[in-house]
Amino acid sequence: MQAGLAMQSIAMLGSQEQKEQWLPRMARVEALGAFALTEPEHGSDSVSLETTARRDGEEWVLDGRKKWIGNGSIADVVVVWARDTGDGQVKGFLVEPPTPGWTAEKMTGKGSLRAVWQAEITLDGVRVPEANRLPGAGSFKDTARVLAGTRNAVAWGALGHATAAYDIAITYAGERTQFGRPLASFQIVQERLVRMLAEVCSMQLYCLRLARLIEQERLTDTIAAIAKMNNTRRAREVLAEARDLLGGNGILLDFHVMRHMADIEALHTYEGTETIQTLIVGRDITGIGAFA
Numbered sequence: 001m002q003a004g005l006a007m008q009s010i011a012m013l014g015s016q017e018q019k020e021q022w023l024p025r026m027a028r029v030e031a032l033g034a035f036a037l038t039e040p041e042h043g044s045d046s047v048s049l050e051t052t053a054r055r056d057g058e059e060w061v062l063d064g065r066k067k068w069i070g071n072g073s074i075a076d077v078v079v080v081w082a083r084d085t086g087d088g089q090v091k092g093f094l095v096e097p098p099t100p101g102w103t104a105e106k107m108t109g110k111g112s113l114r115a116v117w118q119a120e121i122t123l124d125g126v127r128v129p130e131a132n133r134l135p136g137a138g139s140f141k142d143t144a145r146v147l148a149g150t151r152n153a154v155a156w157g158a159l160g161h162a163t164a165a166y167d168i169a170i171t172y173a174g175e176r177t178q179f180g181r182p183l184a185s186f187q188i189v190q191e192r193l194v195r196m197l198a199e200v201c202s203m204q205l206y207c208l209r210l211a212r213l214i215e216q217e218r219l220t221d222t223i224a225a226i227a228k229m230n231n232t233r234r235a236r237e238v239l240a241e242a243r244d245l246l247g248g249n250g251i252l253l254d255f256h257v258m259r260h261m262a263d264i265e266a267l268h269t270y271e272g273t274e275t276i277q278t279l280i281v282g283r284d285i286t287g288i289g290a291f292a
C-alpha cells in the first residue's frame with residue numbers, strides 16, 4: 001500500500017508539488033498512504049467504478065463507497081479513484097482525512113494478512129481542491145499503469161512466502177525422525193523437496209526478469225500479469241506441499257506454514273485475481289478480450 005500503490009500513484013501521476021509534499025515523508029513513513037480503487041460492487045471490474053467526482057469551481061466533490069482499502073482507516077493521504085461526472089473518465093484524487101463527509105471503518109474478521117487493516121470507506125460530499133487531483137491520471141488506463149507496476153511487488157511477495165515454505169520444510173525434514181530415519185532420507189520426501197525448490201527457482205527467474213524490465217522501463221501489463229499469476233499459484237502449491245510435509249505440525253501457527261498459507265490467499269486475490277491476470281494475458285496472446 002505505502003511504497004507500491006500509494007507512493008507509485010503519486011510518483012507516476014502526481015504534480016511536482018504533490019510529489020514534494022508527500023513522497024519524502026511517505027518514504028520515511030512519517031506519513032501513511034492508501035489506495036482506494038475497489039468498491040463493494042466493483043472488484044475485478046473496478047473499471048466500472050461508481051464513485052463520482054463532480055467539479056465545483058476550484059474544488060471537486062466526491063461521492064461513493066470503497067472497500068478493502070489497506071491503511072484506509074489510518075492513512076494521512078488516500079489516492080481515491082472516482083469517475084468525473086463531466087467527461088466520464090476515471091481520475092485520481094488525493095484525499096487527506098479527516099475531512100468532512102469522509103468515514104472509514106476498519107474491517108473485522110479477516111483471516112489473511114492480519115497485520116494490515118483494511119477499511120470500508122464512505123465518501124459523502126467530500127471536497128478536495130483541484131490542486132489535489134493527480135494531473136497524470138486522465139483515464140482508467142493510467143490507474144492500470146500503476147497496478148502493472150505494483151503486481152511486480154505481489155510476484156515478489158509470493159516468492160517470499162514460497163521460499164519460507166521451502167526453507168521450513170527442508171529444515172523440518174532434516175530434524176524429524178520417523179521409522180528410525182530423518183524424513184529427508186526418504187526418496188519420496190527428497191523428490192517433493194526438489195520439486196518445491198524447482199518451483200521456487202522458476203519464481204525467482206520471473207522476479208529477476210521483472211526487475212530487469214522495470215530498470216529498462218519495458219514492463220508491460222502482460223508480463224506483470226503472467227508473473228503475478230504464475231507466482232501466486234506456484235506459491236500456493238509449494239505451501240500446500242510444505243504443510244503436508246510437516247504433518248500435524250503443519251497446521252500449528254508456531255511452525256509458520258499455516259500463516260504463510262493464509263497470507264498467500266490475499267496476494268492471490270488482490271491487485272487482480274488469478275483469473276483476471278489470466279484474462280489480461282489471454283487478451284494479449286489471442287487479440288480477443290474474454291472479460292465479459
Ligand SMILES: Cc1cc2nc3c(=O)[nH]c(=O)nc-3n(C[C@H](O)[C@H](O)[C@H](O)COP(=O)(O)OP(=O)(O)OC[C@H]3O[C@@H](n4cnc5c(N)ncnc54)[C@H](O)[C@@H]3O)c2cc1C
Nearest residue numbers: 035036037038043044068069070266270271272273275291
Ligand atoms: C487483503 C486484501 C487487501 C486489499 N487491498 C486493497 C487496497 O488497498 N485497495 C483497493 O482498491 N483494493 C484492495 N483489495 C481489493 C482487491 O483488489 C479485490 O478483492 C480484487 O480485485 C477482487 O475483487 P473482489 O474481491 O470483489 O472479487 P470479485 O471481482 O467479486 O471476484 C470473485 C471471483 O470471480 C472471479 N471473476 C470475476 N470476474 C470474472 C470474469 N470475467 N471471468 C471469470 N471469473 C471472474 C474472480 O476471479 C474471483 O474468483 C484488497 C483485497 C484483499 C483481499
